[in-house]
Amino acid sequence: MDVGFIGLGAMGRGMAANLLKAGHTVRVWNRSRGAVDVLAKEGAVPAASSRDAFRGDAVISMLADDAAVRAVILDERLIDGAPAGLVHVNMATVSVALARELAALHQAHGVAYVAAPVFGRPDVAAMGKLQIVAAGDPAAIERVQPLFDAMGQATWRIGDEPHRANVTKLAGNFMIVSAIEAMAEAAAMAKGHGIAEGDLLGVLTNAVFTVPVYKNYGAIIAEQRYDPPGFKLTLGLKDVRLALAAAEMAGAPMPFASVLRDNLLDAVAHGDAERDWAALARVAQRRAGRDGPA
Amino acid sequence: MDVGFIGLGAMGRGMAANLLKAGHTVRVWNRSRGAVDVLAKEGAVPAASSRDAFRGDAVISMLADDAAVRAVILDERLIDGAPAGLVHVNMATVSVALARELAALHQAHGVAYVAAPVFGRPDVAAMGKLQIVAAGDPAAIERVQPLFDAMGQATWRIGDEPHRANVTKLAGNFMIVSAIEAMAEAAAMAKGHGIAEGDLLGVLTNAVFTVPVYKNYGAIIAEQRYDPPGFKLTLGLKDVRLALAAAEMAGAPMPFASVLRDNLLDAVAHGDAERDWAALARVAQRRAGRDGPA
């Protein structure tokens, strides 16, 4: 397929590389040039402009946040001028409000739109093993399924309205960071009874929580290995904020999310903004009077 | 081995039955007589008294809570009169304070004491597939390991001081109910955006949280199947209370546990005391203005 790819950050570059490996033609664009050059060496075609990427059979965008989507796609009015037959696949984690706005805008301009945020860190993206959650017109999803197959391990369809995929992604990230916080609090409690984090979480992630998300973050907490981050704490704070905003739209209190927001702010205030979001464990230990090394 | 077994509730009867199947002699005692008769038909020896059960190679106690342990074991001064060589294996979920008190008491009377609380519901106990967390004198654990092998799928040793196993059990239950609450809040938020609980949790427990604890409770929430309970909400409230008490001993704030306590009280106040603790999902939906069927 002839595919545009906009946004070559830590996630995007691995995803685009896997599209190339699968034999697709990929026109890549990025706000800074470095990542474009790297992918060009792997066979990608540098796009002349973001608009030049926004054409072909499909265009995938993987931008950092709402602001980036607004700057690169909306402000540039890329949707207005999209060619007939193009499917825009937005794989970024964006707010539910923007997700709804984008869906309406594509519909107004007759452009097929699929929201397909992913679960998986950059190393998983590089391996083409992402979990993809897709929502949108089934026919459009069908057309881009080969692209998903190249980038992901599985695609989970969650309905016709694109924002449903974004809600699911935010719900999932909220559940992940809730799991981290639960381990953090449990470890702080156990530590006060003389049990090391690694002993406690080693048992519990082998006896009950036998799943990578717990094992990986449990190991990070046990080894206090917050640098370099797999997922930056400030990005986690952003996603918790988006979950709270989505909950407010839905009229739903989310007391766990409120606790998470407060604790992530505490972490930022103590210098952990750029560390892995599992540094929530440092907050729990600090509040119990046990300050770890900075 | 010659084993006493005290406490034949939903968990204990399955555990004792598996000891019988493995060929052990089991003298059983229970406060009410019915369960004793049932197990006698499977080959157990009815004990004449709790003291008659508290002898042999080992005695296993599986009582409901701190109060039951006090009434059956401490008030009857069973430890004082225990015969030489007996290993007392306490597999119940008790407070850390009582765990420490029991350890000191056994030591004072020269009785070997192992704390070995379990993960798994009654059906898992009946299958002999429990996850057993054991702490105590390694030699004593070694002696009762054949019993653990008959009742459990795996035994996780967490050190020499018995209370460490109880801390680990409370930490684990806290993590389980935190997982339930996270699903409950995520589902309430998603529902407000038109996504059914089953759709949301179906995707997330297949894409990310691929582990029975999430899959089982996710299904219960999706199907609103809170009766009969797998684990009664009031028992869950008791365990959260024990976790909070253990945290207070440790000087550790546990804001998630505080939220859980409040939400479980809300559930009790709305008639869900005897339902499965996954009825936390009803609290989250109700607070968002969506009252489910009672």
Next chain:
Amino acid sequence: MDVGFIGLGAMGRGMAANLLKAGHTVRVWNRSRGAVDVLAKEGAVPAASSRDAFRGDAVISMLADDAAVRAVILDERLIDGAPAGLVHVNMATVSVALARELAALHQAHGVAYVAAPVFGRPDVAAMGKLQIVAAGDPAAIERVQPLFDAMGQATWRIGDEPHRANVTKLAGNFMIVSAIEAMAEAAAMAKGHGIAEGDLLGVLTNAVFTVPVYKNYGAIIAEQRYDPPGFKLTLGLKDVRLALAAAEMAGAPMPFASVLRDNLLDAVAHGDAERDWAALARVAQRRAGRDGPA
């Protein structure tokens, strides 16, 4: 003095009327015409446009929220064209972010700017008994002090940077709604022990909390008199949101504010959006299983 007045809502009309009573010339402007006509009968001069109001010795703006300030003042570029010598007094409750933006903008255009949000409900505004919190250039405040004297019982100066007054206002509203929530939770607890809200709060607001803010809201809770609202719950939710945003800028967790946000959402989800924010007491009673009349 020659004063423009922009924003004749429930608060603004009383404030403008008191300026008239004190003998000032008041050119009034409002987005909807009705309030202008009412004040014209009391001697106000209808302004031809918002720009026509934004001149003279001073202009007071009392708009509903950030969006209204943006629409009426920023989008219309009123600051750019302000005449020399004008003091703009913004008495609305706005976000700290907008407060800082407004201060920078006025400075850039050489227009004197005073932030002066107020404490007091519409009836207090009508009596000219508001508590005014003012921040800005002391000379500018000095010039408009006669206006404050006409509208308020006291003026509290809190420094030279205008946003300081807005921070103080948000902090004060947060403290007020925290007082309401504390009464709500105390009353829900006491009710379960057979004590009526009125009995409990009657004693406590006479013995300890002998101050109007507690007495008034205590009486509202005791009498379940949430209609008509003195201060609408959705406005309270907006202010809690602004406090949380200000706290996030400051890197400060505010767990009470997080609880308030969740509980106010719960209230909105149960139909109390347009009631007095003391309807938080209905949330506390409902969560305890005691549903009051809708």
Next chain:
Amino acid sequence: MDVGFIGLGAMGRGMAANLLKAGHTVRVWNRSRGAVDVLAKEGAVPAASSRDAFRGDAVISMLADDAAVRAVILDERLIDGAPAGLVHVNMATVSVALARELAALHQAHGVAYVAAPVFGRPDVAAMGKLQIVAAGDPAAIERVQPLFDAMGQATWRIGDEPHRANVTKLAGNFMIVSAIEAMAEAAAMAKGHGIAEGDLLGVLTNAVFTVPVYKNYGAIIAEQRYDPPGFKLTLGLKDVRLALAAAEMAGAPMPFASVLRDNLLDAVAHGDAERDWAALARVAQRRAGRDGPA
């Protein structure tokens, strides 16, 4: 009147002294002898035993906590042997569970029982200006009213069942510490915007919260004057715990109380156990990354 007085702590000694000043005969008893000697110099009669104090027209007990009441009154079976006509006035802050137990016990033995906890710190007790909340048989209260008049500024009757006074006291202390926490969070937020605690709380306690409880604690926070404590943080934690227990009996969630419990534990973990409970302000500042002097 002929009055026994049991418990001469910081509060009790001032209260007993005021009874003496009012001309009553006061037989005093205390677990440690020092306070007895001091009061003897002011005219009190040292009681030979706690039982010797538990007679006459009335006996007032002002013991530290539930455990002290159990040890001094219940374990000694003082109620069983109380002479006819005695009114026992329990002015201590005890749990609602113990309050109910005591009421039942007195009734069973035909001893008049009044619960009369107080608001006011030791200096207020010494001045005879306490706020007394009384519940019990109206005739019994009537008989001891002269004693209340000697110790307090006002007596607030809250019904016939003694536990009602204890519920009211716990509700009041919860509202006080909620006020402290609200100021603490507001101050931490404002500090991040450059506003000193004293400036913020100075304005707000003069403009809105014009009542001693806010002014006093606001000043303590502004001046960071946590030593010596007016009310020790660990006592505050105990009272929050009692409020949570009372709420649990009542089936009422109290999310503010949950936050307070967590934050008070945080304070204890950071060395503030013996400081004034307004040291909650240190928790709020620390969580925002601003560590004050220890």
